[in-house]
Amino acid sequence: MDYNYNQEDKALVAVDCIIFGFDEDDLKLLLIKRGFEPEMGKWSLMGGFLKKNETLDEAANRVLQTLTGLDEVYMEQLYGFSKIDRDPVERTISVAYYALININDHNPKLLDQHSAQWFSIGDIPPLIFDHHEMLNKALRRLRRRTSTNPVGFELLPKKFTMRQLQKLYEVILDEELDKRNFQKKIKQLDVLVKLKEKDMTSSRKGSFLYEFDKEKYEKKVSDGFTFKM
Amino acid sequence: MDYNYNQEDKALVAVDCIIFGFDEDDLKLLLIKRGFEPEMGKWSLMGGFLKKNETLDEAANRVLQTLTGLDEVYMEQLYGFSKIDRDPVERTISVAYYALININDHNPKLLDQHSAQWFSIGDIPPLIFDHHEMLNKALRRLRRRTSTNPVGFELLPKKFTMRQLQKLYEVILDEELDKRNFQKKIKQLDVLVKLKEKDMTSSRKGSFLYEFDKEKYEKKVSDGFTFKM
Numbered sequence: 001m002d003y004n005y006n007q008e009d010k011a012l013v014a015v016d017c018i019i020f021g022f023d024e025d026d027l028k029l030l031l032i033k034r035g036f037e038p039e040m041g042k043w044s045l046m047g048g049f050l051k052k053n054e055t056l057d058e059a060a061n062r063v064l065q066t067l068t069g070l071d072e073v074y075m076e077q078l079y080g081f082s083k084i085d086r087d088p089v090e091r092t093i094s095v096a097y098y099a100l101i102n103i104n105d106h107n108p109k110l111l112d113q114h115s116a117q118w119f120s121i122g123d124i125p126p127l128i129f130d131h132h133e134m135l136n137k138a139l140r141r142l143r144r145r146t147s148t149n150p151v152g153f154e155l156l157p158k159k160f161t162m163r164q165l166q167k168l169y170e171v172i173l174d175e176e177l178d179k180r181n182f183q184k185k186i187k188q189l190d191v192l193v194k195l196k197e198k199d200m201t202s203s204r205k206g207s208f209l210y211e212f213d214k215e216k217y218e219k220k221v222s223d224g225f226t227f228k229m
Numbered sequence: 230m231d232y233n234y235n236q237e238d239k240a241l242v243a244v245d246c247i248i249f250g251f252d253e254d255d256l257k258l259l260l261i262k263r264g265f266e267p268e269m270g271k272w273s274l275m276g277g278f279l280k281k282n283e284t285l286d287e288a289a290n291r292v293l294q295t296l297t298g299l300d301e302v303y304m305e306q307l308y309g310f311s312k313i314d315r316d317p318v319e320r321t322i323s324v325a326y327y328a329l330i331n332i333n334d335h336n337p338k339l340l341d342q343h344s345a346q347w348f349s350i351g352d353i354p355p356l357i358f359d360h361h362e363m364l365n366k367a368l369r370r371l372r373r374r375t376s377t378n379p380v381g382f383e384l385l386p387k388k389f390t391m392r393q394l395q396k397l398y399e400v401i402l403d404e405e406l407d408k409r410n411f412q413k414k415i416k417q418l419d420v421l422v423k424l425k426e427k428d429m430t431s432s433r434k435g436s437f438l439y440e441f442d443k444e445k446y447e448k449k450v451s452d453g454f455t456f457k458m
Contacts, residue, residue, distance in 0.1 A: 005278040010239040013322055049234040052320065056311040080309050080324045082285040091281065093242055093322075095309045 012092040015060045016047035016131065018078065018138040019068065021103030022155035024164055026120045027171040028103065029135065030067065031127070033115040038088055039128040045135070046116070047094065060097040067114055069107030074154040075099040076145075078138055086130050094130075098138040100154040121171065146172050147229045150191065153212040161199050161207040162186070169229065185229060191217040241321040244289045245276035245360065247307065247367040248297065250332030251384035253393055255349045256400040257332065258364065259296065260356070262344040267317055268357040274364070275345070276323065289326040296343055298336030303383040304328040305374075307367055315359050323359075327367040329383040350400065375401050376458045379420065382441040390428050390436040391415070398458065414458060420446040 019030040031043040048063045050056060056077065065071050078096040086092065103118070111117065119125065124135065146152045152168055166182050186192065193213045198206035217227070248259040260272040277292045279285060285306065294300050307325040315321065332347070340346065348354065353364065375381045381397055395411050415421065422442050427435035446456070 005241060006281075009241070009278055009281050011242050011279065011281075012234060012238070013240050013242065049238055050240065050311070050322070052235075052238055052240075053313065055313065056309055056322070077308060079306060080285055082279070084282065084284065093279070093285070095322075095324075 012087075012090055013050040013056075014047050014087075014092050014094040015050060015056060015063060016045040016081075016094050016096045016134060017060055017063050017067075017075075018045055018096060018098040018135055019064065020098065020100050020138075020142065020155065021106075021118060022168055022171070023103050023118075025167060025171075026122075027155075027168075028118040028120055029124060030111075030116055030118055031125070032067070033117070034128060035115065042128045043119075043125045044128045045096075045131045046114070050095075056095050056097075060095075060099075064097075064099055067110055067116060068101060068105075069110050070101055070105060073099050073101045074151055076141070078134070078141060081130055081134060083130060094134075096134045096138065098141065100142075100151060102155065102157060104157060142172055143174075148227060150212060150217055150227050152229075156212075159195060159197065159199075159209040159211055161202065161209060163202065163207060165210070189227065189229075191220065191227070241316075241319055242279040242285075243276050243316075243321050243323040244279060244285060244292055245274040245323050245325045245363060246289055246292050246296075246304075247274055247325060247327040247364055248293065249327065249329050249367075249371065249384065250335075250347060251397055251400070252332050252347075254396060254400075255351075256384075256397075257347040257349055258353060259340075259345055259347055260354070261296070262346070263357060264344065271357045272348075272354045273357045274325075274360045275343070279324075285324050285326075289324075289328075293326075293328055296339055296345060297330060297334075298339050299330055299334060302328050302330045303380055305370070307363070307370060310359055310363060312359060323363075325363040325367065327370065329371075329380060331384065331386060333386060371401055372403075377456055379441060379446060379456050385441075388424060388426065388428075388438040388440055390431065390438060392431065392436060394439070418456065418458075420449065420456070 021028045021030065032046050034040055034042050034044045046063055046067045048059060050059045060075060061071055064075065075097055078098050081094045081096060152172065155168060156164060162183060166177055166179065170177055191213055192210045195209045195211060197209045199209055200206040250257045250259065261275050263269055263271050263273045275292055275296045277288060279288045289304060290300055293304065304326055307327050310323045310325060381401065384397060385393060391412060395406055395408065399406055420442055421439045424438045424440060426438045428438055429435040
C-alpha cells in the first residue's frame with residue numbers, strides 16, 4: 001500500500017447544502033444565483049469551502065446560517081462527490097448536506113442579500129456542476145428518512161393540520177395518499193397531540209391543529225418503538 | 230458568502246475501507262497492522278490517499294483490491310470524517326466506505342503481505358484514530374441495509390444453508406432469531422431457489438442448499454416489491 005502522497009494530491013474540500021422547506025402545498029428548495037464565473041448567473045446550491053479550523057459539520061452549519069440566519073435545524077451529511085472535473089476551475093471534493101427547515105423561520109432579508117430564492121421541487125431550474133445529482137440523492141434520502149423517522153415534522157410549523165401533514169408526505173413521497181388510510185396510520189403511531197385550537201383559514205368549520213409530541217416519541221423509541229409511515 | 234480560499238485550506242483526502250466478511254459463524258472485519266509512526270503496531274482499517282486523477286469510489290476500490298485481490302464487490306460510501314486533529318500528522322479528511330465480501334473469495338497471500346488479519350466483530354482490538362467511530366457507523370448502516378435490501382447475500386457463498394442465512398442475520402442484527410419465524414419470513418420474500426443439492430457437513434441427514442435468485446428479485450422490485458427482514 002502506498003502511504004506516500006504529494007502535496008499536489010491535496011484537494012479543495014467544499015460543502016454544499018440542499019436546503020428544503022415546505023410551504024403548506026409544496027416541497028421547496030433554496031437556491032442562489034451564482035455571481036461569478038464560471039457559470040455566472042446560473043442557479044446553484046449554497047456552498048462554501050472547508051476551512052482549516054472547522055469540521056465538515058461546522059462548515060455546513062456556517063453556510064446554512066449565512067443564508068438563512070438559522071442554526072440548530074435538522075441537517076444530515078449526505079454524500080461525498082468527487083468527479084475529477086466536477087468543478088472546472090480546480091479539483092474540489094464536495095461533501096453535500098441536506099437540511100430541513102420550517103420555511104417561516106428563516107430570515108428573508110438574507111435571501112435578497114445572496115440573490116437566493118425558493119423553488120418548488122417540481123420546477124427546479126438548470127443547476128451548476130453536479131448539483132442536480134446532489135439534489136436527487138437528497139430527495140431519495142429524504143424519502144427513506146421520512147418513512148422511518150419523524151424528520152418530516154421539522155418542515156412543518158409547530159402546530160399543523162392533518163391536511164398539512166398529509167400534503168407534506170405526499171410531496172416528499174411524490175404520490176397521492178388515501179386520506180382515511182393516512183389518518184389511521186398516523187393515529188396508530190400515537191405520537192401527536194390533538195389541540196383544542198383550530199386553524200380557521202382553510203374552511204368555515206376549521207381544522208383541528210396538532211403538535212408532534214417529541215418527548216412521547218422518544219420515550220416510545222426507548223421502549224422499542226419504530227416509526228413507520 | 231466567502232468564495233475565496235487559501236491554498237493552505239486544501240486538505241489531504243483519504244479513503245478508509247471497512248471490509249466485512251462472514252465465515253459461517255461470525256461477522257468479521259479485516260484490519261491491517263500499521264507499519265509506521267504514529268501509532269505503529271496498532272490495528273487500522275485499510276486506507277489510502279485520494280490521488281489527483283481518481284474519484285473517491287475509484288480510490289476505495291483500489292484500496293480494497295490491493296488488500297483482497299477483489300473488485301466488483303458490494304461497496305458503499307459511508308460518511309466523511311473530518312475532526313481537525315483526527316490524523317495527528319496533517320489535516321486529513323477521510324471518506325469511509327464499507328464493503329461486503331465473501332470471505333472465501335479473497336486472496337489470502339495478500340493478507341500476509343499487508344500484515345492483515347480477520348477479527349470477529351465481537352473481538353475488535355483497539356484501532357487508530359477515529360476508526361472505531363467509522364466501524365460503528367458502518368455496523369449501523371449494515372443493519373439498516375440488510376433489513377431493507379438483500380445485501381446480506383453478498384457475504385454468503387453462492388450456495389448456502391438456511392442455518393447459515395439465519396446465522397448471518399443474527400450476527401448482523403446482534404440478536405437471536407426464532408428459527409420458525411425466520412424461515413417463514415424468508416419463504417414469504419420468495420427470492421430464494423431451493424436446490425436439490427445438500428450440504429452434508431453439518432449433519433448426517435444434510436441440509437438443503439439455497440441460492441439467491443437475483444433476477445427474480447429484480448423483477449419483483451420493478452413490480453413494486455420491497456425486501457423486508
